[in-house]
Amino acid sequence: MKRIISYIAFPISFIIFAFWILAVKNGFMLRWYDEMSLFEPGMESLRQFLHYPGGIFRFAGTFLTQLLFYPALGASALILIWLICAWLTRISFRFSGAASALCYLIPFCMLASVLHLDEGCLSFESQGYVFYNSLGFTFSLGAYALFRVWRHSEYARGAVAILLPLIYPIAGFFCLLPALMCAIMLGMNVARHKKIIPAVFAVISIVLIVAVPLVYYRYFPGTTVDNDFLYLKGLPELTMDDYDRYLWQPFAIATAILLAFVILSPFIDSVKANGSKVMGGCSLVLFCVGIIFCLNADSKKSEQLRATVLMINAIENHDWNKATHIMSLTKESPNYTMCVLDNLARSYCGKPQNATGGMMTVTKDFRHDEDHTIKIFVNVPVNYNIGRFNQSHRWATDQNVQYGNRVYYLKYIVRNAIMNGDMEFAKKFNRLLMRTMFHRKWAEDMNRYIEDPSLIPTLPDYDFLMALRAEEFTRGE
Numbered sequence: 001m002k003r004i005i006s007y008i009a010f011p012i013s014f015i016i017f018a019f020w021i022l023a024v025k026n027g028f029m030l031r032w033y034d035e036m037s038l039f040e041p042g043m044e045s046l047r048q049f050l051h052y053p054g055g056i057f058r059f060a061g062t063f064l065t066q067l068l069f070y071p072a073l074g075a076s077a078l079i080l081i082w083l084i085c086a087w088l089t090r091i092s093f094r095f096s097g098a099a100s101a102l103c104y105l106i107p108f109c110m111l112a113s114v115l116h117l118d119e120g121c122l123s124f125e126s127q128g129y130v131f132y133n134s135l136g137f138t139f140s141l142g143a144y145a146l147f148r149v150w151r152h153s154e155y156a157r158g159a160v161a162i163l164l165p166l167i168y169p170i171a172g173f174f175c176l177l178p179a180l181m182c183a184i185m186l187g188m189n190v191a192r193h194k195k196i197i198p199a200v201f202a203v204i205s206i207v208l209i210v211a212v213p214l215v216y217y218r219y220f221p222g223t224t225v226d227n228d229f230l231y232l233k234g235l236p237e238l239t240m241d242d243y244d245r246y247l248w249q250p251f252a253i254a255t256a257i258l259l260a261f262v263i264l265s266p267f268i269d270s271v272k273a274n275g276s277k278v279m280g281g282c283s284l285v286l287f288c289v290g291i292i293f294c295l296n297a298d299s300k301k302s303e304q305l306r307a308t309v310l311m312i313n314a315i316e317n318h319d320w321n322k323a324t325h326i327m328s329l330t331k332e333s334p335n336y337t338m339c340v341l342d343n344l345a346r347s348y349c350g351k352p353q354n355a356t357g358g359m360m361t362v363t364k365d366f367r368h369d370e371d372h373t374i375k376i377f378v379n380v381p382v383n384y385n386i387g388r389f390n391q392s393h394r395w396a397t398d399q400n401v402q403y404g405n406r407v408y409y410l411k412y413i414v415r416n417a418i419m420n421g422d423m424e425f426a427k428k429f430n431r432l433l434m435r436t437m438f439h440r441k442w443a444e445d446m447n448r449y450i451e452d453p454s455l456i457p458t459l460p461d462y463d464f465l466m467a468l469r470a471e472e473f474t475r476g477e
Helices: 002-024 027-035 043-050 055-069 071-093 097-116 129-149 154-166 173-193 196-219 242-274 276-299 303-316 320-329 336-349 370-385 389-403 407-419 423-434 440-451 453-458 462-475
Strands: none
Touching: 002 027, 002 071, 002 097, 002 276, 027 055, 027 071, 027 129, 027 303, 027 407, 043 055, 055 071, 055 129, 071 097, 071 129, 071 242, 097 129, 097 242, 097 276, 129 154, 129 173, 129 242, 154 173, 154 196, 173 196, 173 242, 303 320, 303 336, 303 370, 320 336, 336 370, 370 389, 370 407, 389 407, 407 423, 407 440, 423 440, 440 453, 453 462
């Protein structure tokens, strides 16, 4: 009975906690991450991703990001990947009973990586970020699990250790990590069993781990100028500065945990043999630490960002009263960004606007620079909703070029083109949205206005927008 409880209690606890903190508490943020991405099907898109080590995981992650349109569905897909990751951890390190709680340390790190994501998704290439890191670490564990399953065949294990670095152009860091784990285990077997063959395989694997990325960047066309941190290619495109440390933490901790599991595996086996209470107590403590780590990661996301996302969502749905209501509910002091959105909503509700002079906050951390957030996120809907369609179009197209196609920008490009009467331009970008999984319905609705411009006056707030636009032309802006 105790064994059944130990096998069921931890996965159920993890599933409930992960679903609550993702789908229930942060569902609207998951929905926003979907808006900040765009999956483009086809071989051309796949080739672009494969031109980068680890690109196959980014391609798959960008596809799965579409599921975040329905937060409960996206959260369920993430949890399923993490359960597979935990199962592979169990196979790789033979955790059982109370020690099975250790299987969820890597999933906790991946959950924290999603919870850490905030304004960062605006300022770095984040296509597929929510999923592709989890897919990559799951692949790493799967490769190492294959190595451990073939523990009775030295040549099969050696082949895995040698072949893994060779797929660096496809898997990047996520093949180098299991290759290093295999090499360490082979080296430990040499020390324990005094055999020469594992030593040969370990040395060859280490040489390939070092050499393959260097050869790849030396001879693969188009990548010779991008050799910074080449052994980390496949992980997110983050800087090594202090302000990105919080985003690096989950991946660094997950890597350290896997390497520690490999190095300590003989000790863990002896502890399990001598006393399961020690292992059970340690694993339970680490499971609780994982929960605390994720709660702390979630608490780092400012309420101001959450309110901004909710307010823009309300504005896109033309629910102006809700936007002002969200502003009134925040416990943190409203920042300049929130006040701009609140004043926009107030103008539609006929309420007096609040003064915003001197409210802009200054920071050296560009990930959380309010001026940067306004430029690449807030200016687009604000300019559209005050009738400045050309300015909104400029901000949307500039960011769409710099950070890649994103649903959020494409929607405003289409809207502005329709309001400006440029139906061919609107059709060109609306076609991209027509190919998506869940934004297709929105694109089909916009297509009615593209095909029949006489319907444009029926758009929400059309008369108010055109009056604002006429005022803009009168001022000569």
